[in-house]
Amino acid sequence: MKMNKRLFLALIAILLIAGNASAQTLHVINFCNTLDPRIGCAEDYDRTIRESSLIGEFLGYGVSFYCGEGEDCSKDKLMGTLSSLACKKDDVILFYYSGHGTRSSQDKSEFPQMCLKYEGYEEENFVAVHTVVEELSKKDARFTLVVTDCCNNTAPGVSVKSLVSKDGGPISDEDMNAIARNYRKLFLENPGMVVVTSSKKGQTSAGGEGMGGLFSIQFFENSLYAAVTGVIPATWNDVLKDTYDGVKNISSHSDKIPLQEPYFEINMNNSSSGSNVPQPNPSINPTPVVAVESDFASDLATLLDISRSEDWRINQANNLANKYFTSDATVATVGRNGTTIIEYETARDFLRRIAVSQFIQKINVIKETTDSTGKKRNYIKIQEIRKSK
Secondary structure, eight states: OOOOOOHHHHHHHOOOOOOTTSOEEEEEEEEOOOOOGTTTHHHHHHHHHHHHHHHHHHHHHHHEEEEEEGGGGEEEEEEHHHHHOOOOOOOOEEEEEESSSSSTTOOOSOOOEEEETTTSSOOGGGEEEEHHHHHTTTSSSSSEEEEEOOOOOOOTOOOOOOOOOGGOOEEEEEHHHHHHHHHHHTTSSSSSEEEEESSSSSSSOOOOOEEEEEEHHIIIIIIHHHHHTTTTTTTTHEEEEEEHHHHHHHHOSSSOOOOOOEEEEEEEOOOGGGGGGGOOOOOOOOOOOSSHHHHHHHHHHHHOOOTTOOOHHHHHHHHHHHHHHHEEEEEEEEESSSSSSSEEEEEEHOOOOOOOSEEEEEEEEEEEEOTTTTEEEEHHHHHHHEEOO
């Protein structure tokens, strides 16, 4: 799907940052090799934007994006971003890379080298993950999460440098408060750093066009969701163990992909008392819709605006069905765990339903696919957050 990502990022920043210079910030460094469609990095890029926007909202933090995609996914751009990044003591950093990776047979680090601007094994474009860790460790952030989805196998000539069904119901605003507490437990209550990569040294990482990386899907859409919705404990050890088990289980039972086992390191400081945990900035208002494409998100949000008449919203629903969806488009609604599908409906029925609902306060568009023109959606997967009746 084609989109103006720079416009999207600018609009998200306007929506999520209320202009308070002293507000805590989630700094999202998102570098993906979207030039190679075979490995699904475009989907990983969009997923990271969407998931980090959610994290920022639930933390009550503003979100600043530093992105490198296409030709901008380069060593110079990344090193410049790392060098210029300025953080305050209660800020949070999320670094994400999706693309090709490798390692030297002499590398001592368990983590790979990222092949930025990959056109083959051009060593001048490689950046070791441990270099990113060292640079981000110098920042004055409260918590740092480093996530890389790339191969970790040796290349010649490279030098050293489960979710349970009972959690499939809809989300309420009470659930949302619990989700917010779990996000804050993960990202704010225990300062430190978590570094995770998609495969152990010597292993490749699976991914594909139209889906993204196996590891990234498991980490963001399954394990992190499971933690914040209470299916598993909201600790990084549990999130990463669940990610490890999920990826290993899928790869070990597949005859198409090699065994893949994520590797992670957790380095936490002493737990903070409640009085030391930063509080949400009340000037940051959550957006009604989180979606990759900003026009779609803002138009969809009008259907949730109950200050408008019901007749207007129903008419708008019909307009949006024609504008954004194919005639046979399907919408899948998932439950609290982000995975279990609790309802299928046509796009037109979905839009009319949310237009007349008095209880839906937020919609997260988790996944979407388009027709051959790339202009209209033929499928979206969404998650609703509902007010308590």
